[in-house]
Amino acid sequence: MADIFPQLQEQVLQAREDGRKLNIIGGGTKAFMGRPVDPNTDILNLAEHTGVVEYHPVELVLTVRAGTPLREIEATLAEQGQALHFEPPRLGENATIGGTLACNLSGPARPWAGSIRDQVLGIRLLNGKGEHLRFGGQVMKNVAGYDVSRLQAGAMGTLGVITEISLKVMPQPAATLTLVQDMAPGEVIQYMNSRAAEPKPITGACWVDGKVYLRLSGARSAVEATAEKWSGKILEQGEQFWQQIRDLQHGFFTATNVPLWRFSISATAPQPKLEGEWLIDWAGAQRWYRGEGQMMEMEALAAAAGGQVSLFRGGDRSGEVMHRQPEALKTIQQRIKNAFDPDHLFNPGRLYSWL
Amino acid sequence: MASKARISKLQLAEQFRAFIDPRFVITDEETLKPYECDGMATYCEMPMLVVLPDTVAQVQQVMRICNQYGIPVVARGAGTGLSAGAMPHRDGIVLSLARFSRILDIDPLARTARLQPGVRNLAISEEAAKYGLYYGPDPSSQIACSIGGNVAENAGGVHCLKYGLTVHNIISVEMVTAEGELVTIGSDGLDSCGMDLLALLTGSEGLLGVVTEVKVKLLPVPEVARVVMAGFDSIQKAADAVGGIIANGIIPAGLEMMDSHAIVAADDFIGGGYPREAKALLLCEVDGTEEEVDEHIAQTEALFHELGATSVRTSRTEEERALLWKGRKSAFPAVGKISPDYYCMDGTIPRRHLAHVLTEIEKLSGQFGLRVANVFHAGDGNLHPLILFDANAPGELERTEAFGASILRLCVEAGGCITGEHGVGVEKIRQMVVQFTDEELRQFHDVKTAFDPVGILNPGKNVPALKFCQEYRALAPTQHTQTDAPHG
CATH class of the missing domain: 3.30.465.10 (Uridine Diphospho-n-acetylenolpyruvylglucosamine Reductase; domain 3)
Structure with missing residues (x-):
């Protein structure tokens, strides 16, 4: 646990003076995401910038340095019977909270519990001018100024170095159960969404290998009463199943030699017509596809399903790997980039070739 | 914000009337009058004109014209805002979206x-x-x-x-x-x-x-919702009860607190039913499935008793639930009845500082010679102190605003913020310097410019111009710097 902010700021100011670029890294577990790192960058390492700054369980608020590993945060919260309800994927032992926010990664509970973006209350950011800025705060409601904290979610470090994050945390559910049953891919979208439209304590809806898995969490009485009412049998290793989905350790994800595509689309969109292996999560709103493909074709399929696609892992990463932006939004994002990082120090070309 | 080219009000109206039904391009004083303010009626300004387009293409065309001439545009919905965010700009137009109502x-x-x-x-x-x-x-x-x-x-x-x-x-x-x-x-x-x-x-x-x-x-829609109303003989006990519920792993659908002034005003207004003698009142609503609500209501009642509630009442029917909420929901009009005017603040604080902040507000109330009633979104720390005043009494509005500014400073010093849900608008623009440094405010301006290079959209709201910040900081009771920024 250390506060290495002075070194971080010094390195940013130095890089600016020397006209160098910086590749921001934490635990290094998400290096495979985004576009390849520019070989002409120096490493700005946050792995040592760790520790809980403040934690008030009764306030449901946690403030940590950005390099703090998820496992440390989760252990601290568990001592108080609390958890990160957005279930950040632990893509490795050293995955950090800063990287999770920069990549906007959330687990299976996301449609019900919200994403990391939803739970961020405030950040401190070191911008491209070396200024240390504070946005948002440690309270649930704060509408003073623009929401620069949530703007970072998915920006992949292109706007600055997130040094500190305040998050809303929640109590661990008293009980959790998983129901599983066989289901054909043609029926599953309708089924998951109908279940999600019921006022029941659902916190997971996933389909893989011909089976649909529904998770119930909350008060024990409510979870058990719902499980009795709904079809499917109780999965004894439910916790293990969701852990594997969450951390991308399920067999579907471990075949790393094939490109992995992530479709973030309308939960009710019909399954895109693409032969190959699919895993459906988030009650249909997140669909993983394993297979070869061209970005342009994938974009067309995603757009037809009301959403977007990214080449999450593997494949040809020399072009764009994120869904293309319309011209007007591209211009706005370039201008925002200039507003935070006028010399383009941070993560050049990592999110889009033009950022 | 400098105008790129000059255009008169009439010329501008004429341009708009070329593609918007002329009845919806308003230029006469009498019809413009209702647009001079929003829900924050202490801030008024007459706009140059008002347009009410009814297609997106018309909105685009309005924006292109205004951008070309550097005309300020204030978009307006229902005009219920409480920070004068929709107050018109003297040299600009109000773009009403009222006709987009489907x-x-x-x-x-x-x-x-x-x-x-x-x-x-x-x-x-x-x-x-x-x-x-x-x-x-x-x-x-x-x-x-x-x-x-x-x-x-x-x-x-x-x-x-x-x-x-x-x-x-x-x-x-x-x-x-x-x-x-x-x-x-x-x-x-x-x-x-x-x-x-x-x-x-x-x-x-x-x-x-x-x-x-x-x-x-x-x-x-949840299967069922029930509310527990509990009276306490001190603010501290009520605040502890809020913490106790959350520590027990219950996330209430709503958790509201009222202080004694608000309780009495509300009770008078709804004609009885609230514990008038209580120093603080909590309304805790739990929703979910039947089983879940039964479980959580039982826990909440037990906890309130344990933490020294002087009265506890739980709704058994939808009618009773509505009744228990009625006092809270009428808190603002109730306060409006006991005072000619009231000014609603919107600071947010970490809940653990509630008793301290309310005690300080009470002290300030004495110093400023103005009564204050407090209603509080206790679950999320959003405080709504209602300062009672009489706008017709000379100097009282100014004193009220100074009192309000002191409350917001108190909130920031407790680790909170100046506005939880009402926005900055014009009303709290001076307090932005209490919460943010010049570097942070400059970053906001740069974000704005990324979207609006000419600076036509709602200029003068939300983020203070840096040239005024020094003056605002000089007026503030203590200096705020990066190093003493609040931690709570």
């Missing part, structure tokens, strides 16, 4: 609604109720306020702790930029590639774009 589509399976920005907040839930669904955020103005304004202010309500703010409940917006481009921000998926512009736009108070369509998430 619910375009409800998708019960996807649990979404596609709305024009002028749709009233409550109308969404009323329509969605046909499918067993509702829209989460419920600001107290929900009968009148519009979804476009909710997006502009990131509106909250009493159910935020469990169901979130506007930012958590919208999926995408269609927006016209300052330059007249139509863009969709967000998608039908739960996230989109790139920077999270949807979050940035939400709560941006009309400074980044004009929202012309909103897609929101709908939630299944």
Whole structure:
């Protein structure tokens, strides 16, 4: 646990003076995401910038340095019977909270519990001018100024170095159960969404290998009463199943030699017509596809399903790997980039070739 | 903000009338008058003119013209805002979205609604109720306020702790930029590639774009909701009870607190039923399945007794639930009845400092010689002190504003913020320097410029011009610097 902010700021100011670029890294577990790192960058390492700054369980608020590993945060919260309800994927032992926010990664509970973006209350950011800025705060409601904290979610470090994050945390559910049953891919979208439209304590809806898995969490009485009412049998290793989905350790994800595509689309969109292996999560709103493909074709399929696609892992990463932006939004994002990082120090070309 | 080219009011009106029904291009004083303020009526300004387009193409054309001539544009929904965010600009136009009032589509399976920005907040839930669904955020103005304004202010309500703010409940917006481009921000998926512009736009108070369509998430209506009302003989005990509920792993759908002044005013207004002798009152609503609610209500009642509640009453029917809420829901009009005017503050604090902050407010009340009643979204720390005053008494409005500014400073010093849900607008613009450094404010201005290079969208609101900041800081009681920024 250390506060290495002075070194971080010094390195940013130095890089600016020397006209160098910086590749921001934490635990290094998400290096495979985004576009390849520019070989002409120096490493700005946050792995040592760790520790809980403040934690008030009764306030449901946690403030940590950005390099703090998820496992440390989760252990601290568990001592108080609390958890990160957005279930950040632990893509490795050293995955950090800063990287999770920069990549906007959330687990299976996301449609019900919200994403990391939803739970961020405030950040401190070191911008491209070396200024240390504070946005948002440690309270649930704060509408003073623009929401620069949530703007970072998915920006992949292109706007600055997130040094500190305040998050809303929640109590661990008293009980959790998983129901599983066989289901054909043609029926599953309708089924998951109908279940999600019921006022029941659902916190997971996933389909893989011909089976649909529904998770119930909350008060024990409510979870058990719902499980009795709904079809499917109780999965004894439910916790293990969701852990594997969450951390991308399920067999579907471990075949790393094939490109992995992530479709973030309308939960009710019909399954895109693409032969190959699919895993459906988030009650249909997140669909993983394993297979070869061209970005342009994938974009067309995603757009037809009301959403977007990214080449999450593997494949040809020399072009764009994120869904293309319309011209007007591209211009706005370039201008925002200039507003935070006028010399383009941070993560050049990592999110889009033009950022 | 400098005008690029001069154009007279009449010439501008003529340009608009070429593509907007002339009846909806308002230039005469009498018809303009209702637009001079929003819900924050102490701040008034007459606009140059008002336009009420009814197609997105017209909105785009209005923006192109205004951008060309550097004419300020103040977008306006229902005009219920409480920070003068929709106060007109003297040299600009008001762009009213009132005619965009249709619910375009409800998708019960996807649990979404596609709305024009002028749709009233409550109308969404009323329509969605046909499918067993509702829209989460419920600001107290929900009968009148519009979804476009909710997006502009990131509106909250009493159910935020469990169901979130506007930012958590919208999926995408269609927006016209300052330059007249139509863009969709967000998608039908739960996230989109790139920077999270949807979050940035939400709560941006009309400074980044004009929202012309909103897609929101709908939630299944809970099977049952019940409320426990408890009286306490001290604020501290009530505050401890709030902490106790959350420590027990219960996230209430609503958790409201009122102090003795608010309790008495509300009780008088609704004609009895509230514990008048209590120093603090808690309303704790729990919703969910029948089983879950029974379990949590029993725990909540036991906890309140254990933590020294002087009275505990739980709703058994929907009618009783409505009755228990009635006093809280009428707190503002109730206070309006015991004072000619009141000024509602909106600071947010970490809950653990509640007793301290309320004690300090009480002291300030004595110093300023003005009464104050407190209602509090206790679950999420959003405080609404209502300062009672008489605008006709010389100097009292100024004293009220000074009192309000002191309360907001107190909130920031306790680790909170100057506004939880009402926005900065014009009203709290001086207090922005209490919460933010010049570097942070400059960063905000640079974000604004990225969307609006000419600076025509709602200029003078939300973020103070840096040239005024020094003056505001000089006027403030203590200096705020980066190093002493609040930690709480």
